Amino acid sequence: MISSPREGDEIGNTITVRGRTEPNATASIELFYARRGSTGKQEHMGPVVVTADRYGDFETKPIALKASPSLRSTIDGTLRVTATRPNGTKSEEAVVRVVRSPSNGGG
DSSP: OEEESOTTOBOOSEEOOEEEOSTTOEEEEEEEEEETTOOSOOEEEEEEEEEOOTTSEEEOOOEEOSSOTTOOSOEEEEEEEEEEOTTSOBOOOEEEEEEEOGGGTTO
16 A cells, blocks of 8 residues: 555655555555654654545655754654545555664755
8 A cells, every 4th residue: 555665764854655545545644753762752743634546546745754854863653554445444554664864864
């Protein structure tokens, strides 16, 4: 269901999610992330909801992380996507883990 980013991909301070589901379904995207090694509060973005086109393809606008661009630590993230078909049934949740390293903070 998620074509980009892929498992283990590095992201920048924004993330664009692309994928495929059933035509005209809605995709609900959430991103949970925290500094690597942190035991503190996890940040959360979303849900961002987009509608797939007639072929089932969907794409979000860039989603900005709430972390400072100058943050000097690695951020581990978990992207969770669920689709709702036009008949109201939901898909299984798709999960992808991503990382933002200090050297990739600008993308």
